[in-house]
Amino acid sequence: MRPLILGVMSLILLGVAGCGGGTASISAPPSPQGAALVSISLHDMPPAGVTVLSFQAMITGMALQPGNVSLLGSPATLEMTQLQAMSAYMGTISVPVGNYTGMTVTLANPRMTFLNNTGGMMGGTGMMGGGTCANGQICQLTPTMMASSVSITGSPFPVTVQANTPLNLQMDFDLMDSMQSNMSMNPVMTSTMRQPMQGSNMFDEMDDMIGQVSSVNAANNQFQMSFVQGMPAMTITVDNNTIFQHFDTIGKPNTIAGLSQGQILMVKMQLMSGGTLHAANVRFESTNPQVLDGMIVAVNSPVQFDLVVMNEAPAFQGVNIGDVVRMNLQAGTMFDIDDTDMPVSGMSFAGVPDMIVGQVVQIEPSSTLVSGTPPQLNTSHVRLMKAWVTAKVASKIDASTFTMNNLPGTFAAAGISTMQVSTSVQTEFDSVSGMGALNVGDTVSVRGPLFAGNGTPILIASKVQKR
Secondary structure: OOOOEEEEEEEEEEEEOOOOOOOOEEOOOOOOOOEEEEEEEEEEEOOOOOOEEEEEEEEEEEEEEOOOEEOOOOOEEEEOHHHOOOOEEEEEEEEEOEEEOEEEEEEEEEEEEEEOOOOOOEEEOOEEEEEEEOOOOEEEEOOOEOOOEEEEOOOOOOEEEOOOOOEEEEEEEEHHHHEOOOOOEOOOEEEEEEOOOOOOOEEEEEEEEEEEEEEEEHHHOEEEEEOOOOOOEEEEEOOOOOEEEOHHHHOOOOOHHHOOOOOEEEEEEEEEOOOOEEEEEEEEEEOOOOEEEEEEEEEEEOOEEEEEEEEEEOOOOOOOOOOEEEEEEEEEEEEEEOOOOOOOOOOOOOOHHHOOOOOEEEEEEOOOOEOOOOOEEEEEEEEEOEEEEEEEEEEEEEOOEEEEEOOOHHHHHOOOOOEEEEOOOOOEEEOOOOHHHOOOOOEEEEEEEEEOOOOOOEEEOOEEEEO
């Protein structure tokens, strides 16, 4: 079985911003003399066919060795499955110059939502804490941690940190190698060092970051966003290159002057080599006071579907990341596509007939949570977001289109065996130069809006990452 690597955790060495107080915030202070900035981001690489729908854990510690030099301002809880083709920024912190031979990462409170497609009952004595999960069912598990920490001593270590020379460390959490046969966990992580992207001083990009504005400092072209999924609040800078969208729909200017405390935004952020976060795009997301993002796992009827919650902004009472929630569509429910920056012309997401498992949608709750198995919410707005899929290249149709097979088990359970991926000039290719360099049999993670298509689902790729 191929590894399920969850999360790219990105950290900049040359000055990772420290945090204090009740709500941690991340910014990039000047690097003190004799120190360097370190930034960290987290990624995810699940294997094709794995049906882990949600996995989250608290990162309670992260330190360079020797010296136990802390790289984490405060504990952070991350939902990692959505990081298959994107990054999660963990911070930028100042560390002493010197030679470091490894890193220690400490984890706690793992929580998993998964689909059992093994063909039989899972669990029982000595497995899953004695709990069970029937074949074809979606179940939740709090895995036992066989070890609470993992030491990384291989590549890219040893690392030499030089004064005023930023470094970007990226960590991959290998979920499948971490999982034991009894569903307990013995964490396995690897790390890489990333250089600034060619022709820029940018280390990494964080796409589709949904959160709530906690403060705005227009005079200094900055604002701060908070995130429910356990990441610390982030201070984000804007400039004349930042694109503001959809603020005019609420009578505000499409500038930083349109931002205000409490707004729900989607931001595409760039991690710069100095440890700062720059906003490439800032999009007003909703007039509703709360939104939930999740992956569709069942379409039950023309007025009802189930999703696994991946994100919420702000926190919704009674709903946790990884929960299965049943959505009841109200009369006149609006369907739309969030990814207006993608070439989705000719694609349809206008109602329940256009919904399939694996799609990621954002909903605006219009009721309080009704308890049950699963709990239920009403909604009158469903928006198609970017999905993520890791699978194998099955064929290359033309210079911009390929198909995938060995899809995750959620698709197989719904009778979907292949998927078409459409690339364009807007597609970012990672670890592969482009379509021409992809080969049949390659494992790739793709990200983009997913459409039902005409029998074969079609994903419009914003990113293709070769594994």
